[in-house]
Amino acid sequence: MTQVRISRPGATPRARLLVGILAVAVLAGCATPDPLTPTVAGTYTTRPMTNGAQIIPPTNNPPPAGPSPESCGALASLRPGPQPPPGQMPPGGSLAEIASRGRLIVGVDQNTNPFSFRDPTTGTLQGFDIDVAKEITKDIFGDPAKVEFRLLTSAGRFTALEHNDVDVVVHATAITCERAQRVAFSTEYFRAFQRIMVPRGSDITGPADLAGKRVCTFVDTTSxxxxxxxxxxxxxVAVPDWDDCLVTMQKRQADATSTSDSLLAGLVSQDPHFQIVGPPMEDEEHWGIGVNKYKDDLVRFVNGTLDRLRADGTWMRLYDRWLAASLGPIAGPPPATYRD
Structure with a gap:
């Protein structure tokens, strides 16, 4: 118990009165400690939700599956012609415009670890998609640094291409028949499967266990x-960015997260208290690089770069650097499919 001096020689009656009041207050504080901060009850509403999160209740009319991209020919892209040497883009067309500007403008995001994310130490954008974009830039200019990254939301990536705000979008984008009506796609450069991420020890082991649960996913995605x-x-629980799903899970506001296994692996790498479980939920996803629908020369050039990455081993080196630790070894990149 802390000793409190009640009075001192020479103190006035008023001073002695004030000291006495203080002593009573201190002693009362020692005898009755402040109550502890209430513990979180574990319900979904005890903490504020992520900004922009939407709660979508169970549905009696689930949306039908769209046609596969193979069925509508969306996976077949334009065959590359002879690749011009770096720094020697042909006159006219979008390649000449990019060369004249002096930089390639690439739409990406900064929340999709390990594809495109901001390194907390250097503040620079890094990841598999970032390196693919730099390879395209290198083939145009001979210098991978001549790239300008513009941060886009998933909802805004197609509008940015349609309005020519960016030259290409390298943004973990699945090729679908509907999307191929709006923009052009390169050949497939990555393949993924939608699965489920849960806390370790969860009783959720597959899609059948999601009934009655809260599942986090992205607000504008095929997932x-x-x-x-x-x-x-x-x-x-639909959120604006994939990292928001990680925070939502950490706050116990969702029981599971579902999207491409490659993106889930990036979340798990940030918090090993989670794990990926269950089989693929539907058919595989085919990712492509988005280009404005009317820029055929740029589509062919991008496909030429992707052909080089497959042939010279660069694609596998990027996979080993960014993805092999979380996704495991694979035989090689997905093959190209052309329509001409």
């Missing part, structure tokens, strides 16, 4: 309707 089809009795 959301997939969850609605596979688990219509689940409540969806």
């Amino acid at each position: 959301l309707p997939t969850v609605q089809r596979v688990a219509p009795e689940a409540t969806i």
